[in-house]
Amino acid sequence: MNQIQAISIPKLGQQAASLYQEAQRHLQEGNSTQATLLFQEIIKLQPEFALSYQGLGDIWRSQGKLSPALRCYLKVLELQPDLISADFFLDLGREFVEKEEINEAISCYSYCLKIDPTYTKSYLNLGVMWRKKGELTKAIALYQQALALEPSLHSAYFNLGNIFLEQERLDEAIIAYLETLQIQPYFESAYQNLGQALIKKERMEEAFACAIHLLPNSLLTDFVSGVFPTTISSKFxxxxxxxxxxxxxxxxxxLFPPKTYNSSFHSYFRWEVYRxxxxxxxxxxxxxxxxxxxxxxxxxxxxxxxxxxxxxxxxxxxxxxxxxxxxxxxxxxxxxxxxxxxxxxxxxxxxxxxxxxxxxxxxxxxxxxxxxxxxxxxxxxxxxxxxxxxxxxxxxxxxxxxxxxxxxxxxxxxxxxxxxMSPWSSQFLRESFLEKATAQGLQTPDRIYISRRNASYRRILNEEETIARLSPYGFVPIILESLSFLEQVALFANAKAIIAPHGAGLTNTVFCNPGTRLIEIFSPDMVSVNYWVVSNIIGLDYSYLIGEDLDEYITPISIPRRYYNHPLYEDIVVNLDSLVHIMHFSGMI
Structure with missing residues (x-):
């Protein structure tokens, strides 16, 4: 307790000063029980001495007794306001929030504002508390006060958008989220919630764009004041x-046609030349x-x-x-x-x-x-x-x-x-890394299945069953996150057969040898030509398989299904018989 140096012994009184110093000594020795008794004794002798209340409050706070601690701190604020800052009450309020004691948290944040009426964090946190209590009008007013003090406070706009979305005030919600993204363009949750508001307004194409973190110009011209198509074009x-x-x-x-389990190619694979x-x-x-x-x-x-x-x-x-x-x-x-x-x-x-x-x-x-x-x-x-x-x-x-x-x-x-990728960029990657990787002489399996088990999206839901079906054919499951970059390069350089769901791990096919056989697995609504193009550049034997309809998948799953707001992220279910069929058809087995 650094404040002990600021005590005026004559003003405090010899007996109270002696007790305070003894209480400090007990605290340093870890004897909070004795220190508590001494602080309480000092308060009886000298009820106007703020540091005793502060010491007592700190002990109770450390013991999780937040309500009596708050009463002590309020007495400190009354007797000697300079001892307690707005930050102090902000931190105490967060502790009350963690214990779901909302009324006490509101008291703490309110005292923050009494100490510093310009402290925007207090307005934000107080707004969150009033929203928890269903007092949305109060919460809105607090966020607006915060913005009046700090117009670039993105979290205030975001919280306003959330309230407006809850109230079905959709245009106001969209405006608030767009304000958020003009301040912090990489705010993930603002894109997600903006997409929800757009879905409610049945602006589905724009909602899909938001799901992959794109803001169409139509949103800006429709919802941002003073912005017209010419406003945007004049900036470029x-x-x-x-x-x-x-x-x-x-x-x-x-681009040569891929192999698949029937002669009907997905329309994306009808592309003949990439320039x-x-x-x-x-x-x-x-x-x-x-x-x-x-x-x-x-x-x-x-x-x-x-x-x-x-x-x-x-x-x-x-x-x-x-x-x-x-x-x-x-x-x-x-x-x-x-x-x-x-x-x-x-x-x-x-x-x-x-x-x-x-x-x-x-x-x-x-x-x-x-x-x-x-x-x-x-x-x-x-x-x-x-x-x-x-x-x-x-x-x-x-x-x-x-x-x-x-x-x-x-x-x-x-x-x-x-x-x-293009031929020259693929060649650059191969020249930069391939020799360094193969020089390590790593022994890796030549038949690999790339798992996305640790990914947050686009996972194979029936992966255990898939691995079990592939195992007799010599396929080894690999989690690429467990490997260094050069280990990944060496793995793909040594591979002769690769099976994998669509994902970033297949970037490493750029390091494969010509003739390597690849089967890429897609969800029904998410097909990409990225690795087909790479395969044509490098000379890989490319095949693809489209997974089953998830809504019809009812067998027990090894990985729980999640729901996503865009097909790009959708999980995959593999038809194992179809997988074996395409393996035969492609010459992999």
């Missing part, structure tokens, strides 16, 4: 207005860039967004007046972040090949001061950047600095169409 320009270097990597890939688009590197003096999990944007010195270098909900970024200020970076900065750059596939397919474009533009990597990526906290991110020779001290993470500005911003184009 083309990269060709600045200094850029075209890099001619345009190629075409002939990857033009590539380039542009340099932007005094440029800015934004990157998060769902959106990226590149902005020139005039504040215009370069259309071809934006992804996701860039229009929302463009109209927002509430984004956090840009972090300044000195020197030359290469912006590499991509939509989905926190995921393995988009990191490998879309982000890393941008480094090759820098090299093709005759930019020496060692002369670049900073490389901006989505994040670098995942093992595969750190490992791949290290293998490519990019030192840690040069890495800027958008997860910590979403908005950056620099005197010389260098931005390579995307390597191709979003999510599709």
């Amino acid at each position: 320009t083309t990269y060709k207005t600045g200094t850029y270097l075209p890099i001619n990597l345009k190629t075409s890939v002939k 990857n688009p033009e590539t380039f590197v542009t340099q932007i003096p005094s440029g800015r860039a934004w990157g998060d999990s769902y959106s990226t944007a590149v902005i020139n010195s005039e504040g215009l967004f370069l259309d071809e270098l934006c992804q996701g909900s860039a229009s929302t970024l463009a109209i927002s007046q509430k984004l956090p200020p840009a972090t300044p970076l000195a020197g030359t900065t290469a912006f590499l972040s991509v939509r989905g750059g926190n995921t393995y596939y988009h990191w490998m397919a879309d982000l890393l090949p941008r480094i090759k474009l820098l090299q093709l533009a005759d930019l020496q990597l060692e002369e670049i001061d900073f490389f901006v990526v989505n994040s670098c906290h995942l093992p595969f991110q750190r490992e791949t950047l290290n293998l490519l020779g990019i030192p840690t001290h040069k890495i800027i993470q958008n997860s910590q600095n979403p908005h950056i500005k620099t005197s010389n911003l260098v931005v390579p184009s995307l390597p191709g169409d979003v999510g599709l």
Whole structure:
């Protein structure tokens, strides 16, 4: 208790001062019972001495006796207000919330505001409590007061949206969620709840877009005041207005039909030729860039967004007046972040090949001061950047600095169409990592089944039965998260037969040898050509299987079914007889 040094012994009285010092000694020795008795004795002798109430309150609080502790702290506030801060009552209120003592939490947050009427966290927490008690009007007023003090408080808009959604005030809810996303464009729950509001308004296409973290322009023009189609278009320009270097990597890939269990191909697999688009590197003096999990944007010195270098909900970024200020970076900065750059596939397919474009533009990597990526906290991110020779001290993470500005911003184009590898980007990945992986001499199975058991979505629900059916054919189940990046590369390089549900793990098929047999499993409403394209580039023997209708799946399941708001995430049930049939048909067995 540091406050003991501030005690005035003459004012306190010799006996009370002696008791207080003795109580402190007992506390330091861990004897809270004796300290409690002494604090109570001091209060009888000197009822105006605030520190005794504080000491007693601290003991009761440590014992979980929050209500008597609160009474002590309120007495401290009455006698010596400078001893207790708004933060103190905020923390105490949270403890009451954990014990579901809502009225006491309301008291704590109310005292926060008496101490500091500008403390926005108190308004927010108090609003949450009143909402729990069903007092929605009071909660709304508190969130609005918080916004009057801090207009860029995204959580206040989000909480308002939740109340409006609960009250079926759908337009107001949508407006509140859009305000939230203009301040924090990567707020996952705002996308989800906005989607719910749109479903209620039967705007299903826009709701589906929100489920995959995209905000259609129609939402902005319909619900954001003063925003029209021309408002949005006036914020964008083309990269060709600045200094850029075209890099001619345009190629075409002939796409051979996949194998499946019948002759009727999904319409996606009727594509005959893939032509990857033009590539380039542009340099932007005094440029800015934004990157998060769902959106990226590149902005020139005039504040215009370069259309071809934006992804996701860039229009929302463009109209927002509430984004956090840009972090300044000195020197030359290469912006590499991509939509989905926190995921393995988009990191490998879309982000890393941008480094090759820098090299093709005759930019020496060692002369670049900073490389901006989505994040670098995942093992595969750190490992791949290290293998490519990019030192840690040069890495800027958008997860910590979403908005950056620099005197010389260098931005390579995307390597191709979003999510599709091209021949040159595939070759870059193979040249960068394959030899390093195979040099380790790892012994790995040549027939593998890739499990998504640890994933949060797109899992095989009858996986135990699937593995049991595959086991006699020599297939070994693999959980890729348990392997390092180079171990994954070596695993796929050594594989001769692979079976897997659609997922990021199949990114590693880019490291397979030509002729490797692959069966990719989809849910009925989620078919993707990503790995079919890779297979055609590398020369793999590609087959696919579409899973069963989940609504008809009634046999006992080894993994409980979850429900998702977009087919992209839907779980899969494998028809085991069909799987064996396609294995025979493809020559895998």
